[in-house]
Amino acid sequence: MDLAMLERFVGRQKVALVGSVDGDGFPAVKAMLMVKKREGIRVFYFSTNTSSMRVGQFRENGKACLYFYRKAWFRYQGLMLRGQMDVLEDADIKLALWQRGDEMFYPAGPSDPDYCVLRFTAVEARYYCNLHTESVRL
Amino acid sequence: MDLAMLERFVGRQKVALVGSVDGDGFPAVKAMLMVKKREGIRVFYFSTNTSSMRVGQFRENGKACLYFYRKAWFRYQGLMLRGQMDVLEDADIKLALWQRGDEMFYPAGPSDPDYCVLRFTAVEARYYCNLHTESVRL
Numbered sequence: 506m507d508l509a510m511l512e513r514f515v516g517r518q519k520v521a522l523v524g525s526v527d528g529d530g531f532p533a534v535k536a537m538l539m540v541k542k543r544e545g546i547r548v549f550y551f552s553t554n555t556s557s558m559r560v561g562q563f564r565e566n567g568k569a570c571l572y573f574y575r576k577a578w579f580r581y582q583g584l585m586l587r588g589q590m591d592v593l594e595d596a597d598i599k600l601a602l603w604q605r606g607d608e609m610f611y612p613a614g615p616s617d618p619d620y621c622v623l624r625f626t627a628v629e630a631r632y633y634c635n636l637h638t639e640s641v642r643l
Numbered sequence: 644m645d646l647a648m649l650e651r652f653v654g655r656q657k658v659a660l661v662g663s664v665d666g667d668g669f670p671a672v673k674a675m676l677m678v679k680k681r682e683g684i685r686v687f688y689f690s691t692n693t694s695s696m697r698v699g700q701f702r703e704n705g706k707a708c709l710y711f712y713r714k715a716w717f718r719y720q721g722l723m724l725r726g727q728m729d730v731l732e733d734a735d736i737k738l739a740l741w742q743r744g745d746e747m748f749y750p751a752g753p754s755d756p757d758y759c760v761l762r763f764t765a766v767e768a769r770y771y772c773n774l775h776t777e778s779v780r781l
Contacts, residue, residue, distance in 0.1 A: 522672055526664055529706075530706055531708060531725050534672055536712040570672055572673070576658060581674075
């Protein structure tokens, strides 16, 4: 699998589709704005509301996936990363990921208790392009 | 919740993001082409490969979700439908949903054993628009 190509593909995405499993065992999906910080296609950071349903789900069950796709007339690409989601509330990481505009969502600033960071760590990638699928451990 | 507005929103989508839970309990997401047949926002039909990983997952565990989203500069909308996915291999339903072009994916035609139909039945809708979320049983 061409990991450099996958990294360019991910780098062009504005939104990540984040998968979780809810307390009743149902899958859930949510689009989240792409991240301020990322390490290749293995570690992704998102900021979100501590009080959100998704954070509650990830505290109970950290099994997660990220999905990215692009459909052009000649080509359909999809990348799914499977891994672990951790909820981080450490003041340092919250401050490090704070961006201008975040106060719209977290009025109290970087120390707002309703602001937290989700860190996704991938262990496997599955890439689909034009009827062909391949997987790799990361 | 304005179900007529949600139906128009879904009617404009070309792709559905389909969530499942794999054999290890991880969530999985896949973009699937929007369906040939749909009953409001409650029942959706997809055609897919019987041999696909996703069909195997749904045979083991029918818990599923569909997700649709749209991001415009002024507005972000997301709709998640939670429900049950059934794998249908009945010849009548396969023939009824067959479309021109499907032979690219299923060379043997409507009776191709690698062609099957997924039927999603929603029991709950959760709609997000600009920081506001509401849920409804369907």
